Amino acid sequence: MALMTVYHGGYQAVERPEIRVGKYTKDFGKGFYCTVIKEQAQRWARRYTSKIVSVYDVRLIPGLRILEFKEMSDDWLDFIADCRSGKPHDYDIVIGAMADDQIYSYVADYIEGSITREQFWILARFKYPAHQTVFCADDALKCLSYRGFEEVR
Secondary structure (H helix, E strand, O other): OOOOEEEEEOOOOOOOOOOOOOOOOOOOOOOOOEOHHHHHHHHHOOOHHHHHEEEEEEOOOOOOOOEEEEOOOOHHHHHHHHHHHOOOOOOEEEEEEOHHHHHHHHHHHHHHOOOOOOHHHHHHHHOOOOEEEEEOHHHOOEEEEEEEEEOOO
16 A cells, blocks of 8 residues: 555656756755645646646655655755755655745745745745655655556646
């Protein structure tokens, strides 16, 4: 039995996920980004002409370095600020809230020093970030078992 099901939204089915370094830094650094929220993956897929959500079962492998943020916190903010600034980390899997476009603009302001940490939390308090699970290492990708894909209408 799977520990959880995750979804990846994109323009094609991804039967064999890979760690790819994009041209933009992301919340939790380089990795294969998924979510436990199917509707969120569908939103990701809607950015493309071909709208595909790949579905995976996740079975965690013992010994992996996993960092999970149960809630938005100062540690979560600092981690995202570091990753968005290009600082690498040593985790195999990172799980937590996603800084959506609105939250990310606050993160960017915080990184630039335009707002303080306290101001960030005041602005972010009423926003509801989405979820992300990021597989950051090849060993972590072995946790994923491809189940298939769905086209988003």
